[in-house]
Amino acid sequence: SKETWQDNKFTGVVTGLAWTAAGGEILFVESGLSKGKGQLSLTGNLGDVMKESAMLALEYLKSHARYLNIDEKAFDEQNVHVHIPEGAIPKDGPSAGITIVTSLASSFTGKKVKARIAMTGEITLRGKVLPVGGIKEKILAAKRAGIREIILPQENKKDIEEIKPIYIDGLTFHYVDEIKEVLNMALEEK
Amino acid sequence: SKETWQDNKFTGVVTGLAWTAAGGEILFVESGLSKGKGQLSLTGNLGDVMKESAMLALEYLKSHARYLNIDEKAFDEQNVHVHIPEGAIPKDGPSAGITIVTSLASSFTGKKVKARIAMTGEITLRGKVLPVGGIKEKILAAKRAGIREIILPQENKKDIEEIKPIYIDGLTFHYVDEIKEVLNMALEEK
Amino acid sequence: SKETWQDNKFTGVVTGLAWTAAGGEILFVESGLSKGKGQLSLTGNLGDVMKESAMLALEYLKSHARYLNIDEKAFDEQNVHVHIPEGAIPKDGPSAGITIVTSLASSFTGKKVKARIAMTGEITLRGKVLPVGGIKEKILAAKRAGIREIILPQENKKDIEEIKPIYIDGLTFHYVDEIKEVLNMALEEK
Amino acid sequence: SKETWQDNKFTGVVTGLAWTAAGGEILFVESGLSKGKGQLSLTGNLGDVMKESAMLALEYLKSHARYLNIDEKAFDEQNVHVHIPEGAIPKDGPSAGITIVTSLASSFTGKKVKARIAMTGEITLRGKVLPVGGIKEKILAAKRAGIREIILPQENKKDIEEIKPIYIDGLTFHYVDEIKEVLNMALEEK
Amino acid sequence: SKETWQDNKFTGVVTGLAWTAAGGEILFVESGLSKGKGQLSLTGNLGDVMKESAMLALEYLKSHARYLNIDEKAFDEQNVHVHIPEGAIPKDGPSAGITIVTSLASSFTGKKVKARIAMTGEITLRGKVLPVGGIKEKILAAKRAGIREIILPQENKKDIEEIKPIYIDGLTFHYVDEIKEVLNMALEEK
Amino acid sequence: SKETWQDNKFTGVVTGLAWTAAGGEILFVESGLSKGKGQLSLTGNLGDVMKESAMLALEYLKSHARYLNIDEKAFDEQNVHVHIPEGAIPKDGPSAGITIVTSLASSFTGKKVKARIAMTGEITLRGKVLPVGGIKEKILAAKRAGIREIILPQENKKDIEEIKPIYIDGLTFHYVDEIKEVLNMALEEK
Numbered sequence A, B, C, D, E, F: 001s002k003e004t005w006q007d008n009k010f011t012g013v014v015t016g017l018a019w020t021a022a023g024g025e026i027l028f029v030e031s032g033l034s035k036g037k038g039q040l041s042l043t044g045n046l047g048d049v050m051k052e053s054a055m056l057a058l059e060y061l062k063s064h065a066r067y068l069n070i071d072e073k074a075f076d077e078q079n080v081h082v083h084i085p086e087g088a089i090p091k092d093g094p095s096a097g098i099t100i101v102t103s104l105a106s107s108f109t110g111k112k113v114k115a116r117i118a119m120t121g122e123i124t125l126r127g128k129v130l131p132v133g134g135i136k137e138k139i140l141a142a143k144r145a146g147i148r149e150i151i152l153p154q155e156n157k158k159d160i161e162e163i164k165p166i167y168i169d170g171l172t173f174h175y176v177d178e179i180k181e182v183l184n185m186a187l188e189e190k
């Protein structure tokens, strides 16, 4: 079904942008923690590359725990679950990287995500944000869903510049090179 | 075989609604606990997406243990088994989500399930209930089986409104957005 | 080879009824315990659904240990092995459920199995016995093998009523709804 | 290559009989123990059914340890390795069962195997020996290889009676129903 | 996208040279350490042979820890993650061997990698560097990306000698036989 | 690439002989030890049968530790890595058996391997050496590579006798029946 942006009352829930055979769509990345021994569980009919994004995201947070004010024990004494509804739809590819890392950072810091913001971008282990495909379709879906701000990889700026202004009216774009910029932009202070 | 609703003398047994090539059907989700170390076992010829529903359901209960009055140790010191008869039939898809979470909640709280109630709906990690397909066929099967109340995702209300009233005569529908509503509706007080 | 009923000098050996492309056949379910940590091993060229029957059977016994007078430690301090000869023949499906649970109950309680009794039926986690296919062929094979009593699911009674009386002359049928009935019928007191 | 019987200077080495597309052949089952925690390793390009024979053989020895004068600790404090040369040839099927159980019994008891004896037969968990195929071809291969005594399942006696006497001149056959008979026949006293 | 050399502000990031259907390309190998028990994680849509290169690289560092001034505990008390962006592109083959071992050596020693250097070469367990394919295409890609020095296997020197001088103007080549030479060349002193 | 014999300055490096679609070739088996818990790692794009050779080789050394003057703790307190370059080439079959066992024996004893010696032969658990294929092609490759002595299975002697003397001029052959003979021949005293 065609989703719309919902609310930001939960930590760990972040709006992403997907590009499917049927056009652009928004999706939600959810994450949660429970008492455990540091195990990472992934659900939502995810392909191997998308699962790797979650591994990268968690590893990034571990190695930047101090910067993000996360107690290192948090990674050892809790299990992490990442879920991307809807289970009937297979999902893959690296473009949910910044959405997943933002979701996990929200869960580990307890900071909520800014309202009406969505994002797309591949992440790397050292924290860079790489460009992704399907930008035009994703932007149209975001607008339709009531999104107002969009975080994109710096290298995708050229894709936005090729879209007719009328289609992106009312949207604010943030171009980023690094995961740190994403987290600064997307997470609210407590 | 064409099942009918049976009884609610056991905790952990919940009536779900399935949609197969042969039309709608009711199915039973069974769960049980035994002394162990928190392992989750899944049987009944289940596909990966249905297995993920059970992982989500268990994770949801863990992170809402306090709300549901479940001692957190219950998850560490017992194994959980979820079974969906009948073994000869492969089963998959996310639509048994609310049925599985209700079954597990019944097993962990010891609360029985309300008589003659059935349900269908996908769940997410943060506790939302998402719409599912095959509503008309599922409703007809439920009625045939002696069900009187049906829990459905809010977004499936429109599907019920398209069914001729005569087919749903005698059925009460409960539309829900969140897992909490399902559990409040379906579990009896002890 | 065409088996015949053998004897009941061992605990853990139970006669089941199988339905193959070549017609009905009897088969033996064997189980045994050895010092260990509760691991379940399954041999005999078994498919996934048949393996699930063994998981269900063991889980059922664990959750009914008190009713069956089995010390709960028995499950933690021993390994369980279930074997179904003959290794060259792939076997699958849920219909060996009651045969496997009877075999395991015999091994854990030390009670022998009644002489010249055979059985077929799917089991569920809460202990119900579900109907299975190939009844006529299975019954003929049982008779040929020297079986005198047969335990069947209640819902398969109609299949027996359709068989010409002459074919079932000398056979006694026991129809059951629950695993408890099977165990009461099939296990001898010590 | 066409093997011949070799010698019995090692414990754990037993001559079996195989039936391949190219006719009958003898093969050697080797086993050995090393310090460990009870792990079973299987090599020699073995299929799943043949691996199950080794699991069954080890389980049989565990549950008959007292009868065979094996200290139960022997199974916990050593690893067991079963190898069947030659690695380039895939091997499968249940007919090496008695050869494997004899090899393991030799390794665990330290008793050597009788000279110029070979064997074939499926085993079950409770210790029965079941009939196997390819008897004629196997017998011819055994004779060619210098074997003098052959252990066979009782139910394969009829296959021997159909072979022209001249082909089996000089061979002694032992027909068995149970693993115990095999071990009594094949293992030498220390 | 066509990458260019970036910077060497992070340890663990090394520029490699890949040869794809579309021609030569540079790629980045990233590695990082986090508190753990010595587990090696590999992401980036890597094939089995490329994963083996990472296993070899880590094993080489372990057995040369003293030579490289790495405390042996570093391998037991940290997890190692190797990532090669970009996740959408499957990668395989042994030619990233020296790039991966340099990345890991940088992470474990804390030494940064020399600016504007790239490399390609297979590694072996004893530390040799073996020749690889696609040299001409890789060199052209390196030049385009702003690389100034290239480390190559000694046996690939002949491939460079066949390239027209104009194409390699401004590039310095280092031919190596052993991993030690690579590390000496590529890692800066702290 | 066409390898030549290199040197014997490292323990654990042994020259083997392979037979590929392209003719005979020499290959190197490398092994190394690192602090660990007895885990065996195998790299080099190896098939299952070749991996089994390494398992057999390690098991053989464990059960002959005393004979070879290896402290038994060496197997529990170190991990073992076996690598066969070159990663791009899939390798399989049992004929590297004696090469692998010699490599491991060299690593565990610290004894270097004799100069300009190569070998081929399958091993068994009890320490026998079985014949292998492609002898003529392997011998030609060995000569080309500067090898002077070759260890072969006794049963392959007939293959050497069929080669024209001029092709094997300057080569010394050692025919063996058992692994012990291989190790005595190939390992230098310290």
Ligand SMILES: [Ca+2]
Binding pocket: A001, A002, A003, A025, A026, A086
């Ligand atoms: Ca959607």
Ligand SMILES: [Ca+2]
Binding pocket: A154, A175, A176, A177, A178, A181
């Ligand atoms: Ca920026």
Ligand SMILES: [Ca+2]
Binding pocket: B001, B002, B003, B025, B026, B086
């Ligand atoms: Ca049904």
Ligand SMILES: [Ca+2]
Binding pocket: B154, B175, B176, B177, B178, B181
């Ligand atoms: Ca509602």
Ligand SMILES: [Ca+2]
Binding pocket: C001, C002, C003, C025, C026, C086
């Ligand atoms: Ca049979």
Ligand SMILES: [Ca+2]
Binding pocket: C154, C175, C176, C177, C178, C181
């Ligand atoms: Ca009844």
Ligand SMILES: [Ca+2]
Binding pocket: D001, D002, D003, D025, D026, D086
């Ligand atoms: Ca042979």
Ligand SMILES: [Ca+2]
Binding pocket: D154, D175, D176, D177, D178, D181
């Ligand atoms: Ca007998």
Ligand SMILES: [Ca+2]
Binding pocket: E001, E002, E003, E025, E026, E086
């Ligand atoms: Ca690229």
Ligand SMILES: [Ca+2]
Binding pocket: E154, E175, E176, E177, E178, E181
């Ligand atoms: Ca050099």
Ligand SMILES: [Ca+2]
Binding pocket: F001, F002, F003, F025, F026, F086
């Ligand atoms: Ca080569």
Ligand SMILES: [Ca+2]
Binding pocket: F154, F175, F176, F177, F178, F181
């Ligand atoms: Ca010899």
